[in-house]
Amino acid sequence: MKKEPVKVKEAPVEIRVGNFEEVVAGYSEQEALREASRCLQCKNPFCISGCPVGIDIKKFIYHITQKDYRSAYFTIRGKNNFPSICGRVCPAEYQCRKACVLTAKGEPFASDESINIHLLERFSGDYGKENNLDTPGQKEAKFSNLRVAVVGSGPAGLCCAGELARKGAKVDIFESLHKTGGVLRYGIPPFRLPWDILDFEINCLKKLGVNFITNFLVGKAMTIKELFAQGYSRIFLGLGAGVPSFLGVKGENLANIYSANEFLTRVNLMSAYKFPEFHTPVNIGKDVLIIGGGNTAMDAARVALRLQKIKGLALNTTVIYRRTDIEMPARRMEIEHARQEGVKFEFLAQPKEFIESDQGGVGKLICLRSKLGKPDSSGRRRPINIEGSEFELNCDLCVIAAGLKANQVLIKETPELKTDANSDVIVNPENMESSIKGVYAGGDIVGGEGTVIEAMGMAKKAACAILDNS
Numbered sequence: 001m002k003k004e005p006v007k008v009k010e011a012p013v014e015i016r017v018g019n020f021e022e023v024v025a026g027y028s029e030q031e032a033l034r035e036a037s038r039c040l041q042c043k044n045p046f047c048i049s050g051c052p053v054g055i056d057i058k059k060f061i062y063h064i065t066q067k068d069y070r071s072a073y074f075t076i077r078g079k080n081n082f083p084s085i086c087g088r089v090c091p092a093e094y095q096c097r098k099a100c101v102l103t104a105k106g107e108p109f110a111s112d113e114s115i116n117i118h119l120l121e122r123f124s125g126d127y128g129k130e131n132n133l134d135t136p137g138q139k140e141a142k143f144s145n146l147r148v149a150v151v152g153s154g155p156a157g158l159c160c161a162g163e164l165a166r167k168g169a170k171v172d173i174f175e176s177l178h179k180t181g182g183v184l185r186y187g188i189p190p191f192r193l194p195w196d197i198l199d200f201e202i203n204c205l206k207k208l209g210v211n212f213i214t215n216f217l218v219g220k221a222m223t224i225k226e227l228f229a230q231g232y233s234r235i236f237l238g239l240g241a242g243v244p245s246f247l248g249v250k251g252e253n254l255a256n257i258y259s260a261n262e263f264l265t266r267v268n269l270m271s272a273y274k275f276p277e278f279h280t281p282v283n284i285g286k287d288v289l290i291i292g293g294g295n296t297a298m299d300a301a302r303v304a305l306r307l308q309k310i311k312g313l314a315l316n317t318t319v320i321y322r323r324t325d326i327e328m329p330a331r332r333m334e335i336e337h338a339r340q341e342g343v344k345f346e347f348l349a350q351p352k353e354f355i356e357s358d359q360g361g362v363g364k365l366i367c368l369r370s371k372l373g374k375p376d377s378s379g380r381r382r383p384i385n386i387e388g389s390e391f392e393l394n395c396d397l398c399v400i401a402a403g404l405k406a407n408q409v410l411i412k413e414t415p416e417l418k419t420d421a422n423s424d425v426i427v428n429p430e431n432m433e434s435s436i437k438g439v440y441a442g443g444d445i446v447g448g449e450g451t452v453i454e455a456m457g458m459a460k461k462a463a464c465a466i467l468d469n470s
């Protein structure tokens, strides 16, 4: 008899839009066992080729079916340091689940029938966390004099530090913000990734001896040369892509138009949703527009909706996207959750001009209708504006999520560090070493905006190269 996919429990919509609590509950043991039992244990497990770090998915799922959760956890940990994080945020529908044999070939994303690999990974990761199963260090004497400076505490920096510290290297992480975690802390809201999950992983690194130095902007407080002079023999750059792109349209500088990074940082990092208990406000309005179709846009929309609810306003947040639903790069689950919660979508619309309100600040957005042409370099059909198709939308708060570029401070201060046309750091893909000997890089600073697991994959490669050459 065909086994149906096991649905995961989620917080009821009417409750979750009023708070920042986690939406997806995760599988219970019985649910995980039922879902794992659907896996066909394929002779050729295509799912593994869909995972950017090559987790042995077939094997860890098999361990779950045997109730050997410990082995499931360690199978994942062999390739992925943060299963509880990736199980929550990985775009599995474009990766392992899409490659799973239960998704028909040629589908744009995973079918509902494919195994819920991410939820099983999360189950295993949470089991490890609840049972204190952190991978012990295998310290080697030859690395005891290796001192490494890691710049940036996002997933790339954390992963690189963990790999090195486990082998006995002394690692200091320098972070420009007052809190650690990079986008995992200031970008992804806690209703998707609760902070205690991130804090647990960071505490594991502290237990391994990794030292965190916050409020420290490398490039200004200290240069790369000065770090070497301090005794670090290797440096890893996990600077991320935190510089927002804007639309370049008239009126974009009006008050109450935020970049998604500023908006999310105010809410997540500075607790603006608890203003005035916390000092940073965010001027949430009654007509909120979010521009973009990626994860950042979905997060901004769902945060805006929660702020409207908390402030007692009617829920009125609309995502403006120049293509259609199917081309949206956001995770399908986030799009679905946004819809369920009441976020509206205006597809095939391209912002043209912001108009000031009588009170000052943004009042309206004029858009053009677009249609889809031939695929562009991204493989998605190119949006083409339709002349004379202008229409207006009320808008007293707008969040622009139109892409992110490499963080520049350190790069500008380090002319010897070679970058490409997008200002991303150029590395040797074999070992992630940059144009400066002993300086490695990984994550969004290398590939541009990517995913958490891709950032970790690059960081792990860099850590292996550092160990091999030390």
Ligand SMILES: Cc1cc2nc3c(=O)[nH]c(=O)nc-3n(C[C@H](O)[C@H](O)[C@H](O)COP(=O)(O)OP(=O)(O)OC[C@H]3O[C@@H](n4cnc5c(N)ncnc54)[C@H](O)[C@@H]3O)c2cc1C
Pocket (backbone or CB within 6 Å): 089, 090, 091, 151, 152, 153, 154, 155, 156, 157, 174, 175, 176, 177, 181, 182, 183, 184, 187, 188, 216, 217, 218, 219, 238, 239, 240, 241, 242, 264, 295, 296, 299, 331, 407, 409, 410, 442, 443, 444, 445, 449, 450, 451, 452, 453, 455
């Ligand atoms: C809102 C949002 C939602 C996302 N959702 C998902 C998702 O659901 N799934 C997914 O897989 N990916 C998602 N992503 C992408 C993912 O978060 C990134 O690919 C990933 O965080 C990149 O990791 P990183 O370590 O390279 O950079 P970051 O996470 O950006 O971390 C870089 C860190 O370096 C610090 N830094 C920068 N310059 C300096 C300096 N000079 N000195 C000291 N510190 C410095 C920064 O303050 C930051 O803390 C999302 C991104 C955003 C913005």
Ligand code: SF4
Pocket (backbone or CB within 6 Å): 038, 039, 040, 041, 042, 044, 045, 046, 047, 048, 057, 058, 099, 100, 101, 102, 115, 117
């Ligand atoms: S997850 Fe999918 S592809 Fe992988 S072994 Fe199971 S059924 Fe096969």
